[in-house]
Amino acid sequence: MKNFALIGAAGYIAPRHLRAIKDTNNNLVAALDKFDSVGVMDSYFPKADFFVEFERFDRYIEKIKRQQGVQLDYVSICTPNYLHDSHIRMALRRGADAICEKPLVLNPWNLEALQAIEKESENKVNTILQLRLHPSIIALKKKVDSESKKGKYDVDLTYIASRGNWYDVSWKGDESKSGGIATNIGIHFYDMLSWVFGEVQENIVHLREKDKSAGYLEFEKARVRWFLSIDENSLPIEVKEKQQRTYRSITVDGDEIEFSGGFTELHTESYKGILKGRGFGLVDAKSSIEIVHGIRNAELVNFGEKHYFVR
Template identity: 70%
Template sequence: MKNFALIGASGYIAPRHLKAIKDTNNLLLAALDRFDSVGVMDSYFPEADFFVEPERFDRHIEKLKLEKNISPDYFSICTPNYLHDSHIRMALRRGADAICEKPLVLNPWNLDALKNMEQETGQRVWNILQLRLHQSIIDLKRKVEAAPANKIFDVDLTYLTSRGNWYYTSWKGDKDKSGGIATNIGVHFFDMLGYIFGKLKRNDVHVHIHDRAAGYLEFERARVRWFLSINFDVLPEEIKLNGQRTFRSITIEGEELEFSGGFTDLHTRVYQGVLDGEGYGLEDARQAIEIVHDIRNAKVIGLKGDYHPFAGKELAEHPFLKDAKAFYE
């Protein structure tokens, strides 16, 4: 049985980490979150200590070691994107490995600094890249590997997940904190694409505004047109009529990838891999971090070249564009 500490207990993703810790027969010692709506902990670790102040949380971890010779073996990190780097460092300094949600960090050079910390402390940083364990992704990777070496696949990625006005008030709507839309809702897809199709060769950005982004990625084995949005209005009409607020589609050579289920225990399987010494480390996370960093800082070229069919959807009427015409030239 390993000991865990968890940072970010009140967030959306925290229950998956709590479940993974419990399902792998481990113990949560303490949790931290500035918000105290963490009743979900009762379903998993009601005896765990909870703190809303990082200073008291850190003191508690130190006292456990000094007074009871108990220390966390792992810190689970489920905090806002811009805090991941700091909380990973806290874990390593405390002599624990870090298991962190994606994006692991916002900038590629942060990975280099964490790699140095790994070497200094002897601890490891692990990333939650659960899509790599999804059976549909495993099957697709095998199919690509079995295809002729010179075969380049044509892929369209569309992910529309509607968000309300709260999004723009929260840290997720702040590019400096979330990394922007491509980072916040797309990084796991970009990791999956690189995992299957190899090294990135080209990265064009056609549209990038506060509620949507679109571009073209060229990997060793694929040409990918992608479109991401949090705006309800860009959903296909049939999705709206069905009362749905999310639309996800990945097509390879015109064939839809079945991707609707199979997500139930992926976090638990990632945790088991970490416990077995077979998790996803810093270098596994690097390419996706580089992709989203480059998208965030790229010059938007407009609707030129091979762009996603959704890229120009209702763009001309978008209130946040001063000159939408430029996107069509």
């Protein structure tokens, strides 16, 4: 049984981490969040200590190590994107491995700094790249790896996750904290694309607004037209008629890849791999972080292959 701490216990994604810790038969020692709406912990670890101030949380971790011999093995990080870097560093300083939600960091150079600290600490930084564990995506990668296709695959990626007015008020609406739309809701797709289709060769951005973004990515084995949005007005008519607020589609050479189900279980699968030493680390996260950094800083252009929602 390994000892865990959780930073960001009141967030949307925290219950998946709580469940993963419990389902892998491990122990949550302490949790931290500046918000105290964390009753969900009762369903998983009601005896875990909880803190709303980082200083008291940090002191407690030190105290139980010195007085009770309780050493943290892992720190799970579910905080806002811009805090990930700092909280990963805290985990490594405490002699624990980090398990951090994506994106690990907002900028490629932050990865380089973490690599140096990881090496000094002899602990490991893990990230959650759950699409790499999805059966449909694994099947797609096996197909791409085994085929000797002439030319490149044509891929269309569309992801619309409608969000209310709260989004702009929260940290997610602040690009300096979230990294913007492409980073906040798209980074796991970019990781999946680079994992399946190889190195990025071209990164063109056609649209970049606060609530939507679109562009073209060329990989070694694929040409990808992508569109991301949190604006419900972007939803196709047939989706609106069903009163659905989310639309997710990936087509490869015109064939739809079905991957809508099974997401909630993939965090537990991620933890199982991490606990066996097979987690995804800093090197694995590099490509997607470089992609979103490029999207965030690229000059908008009006040429090249555009997603059909933009056309």
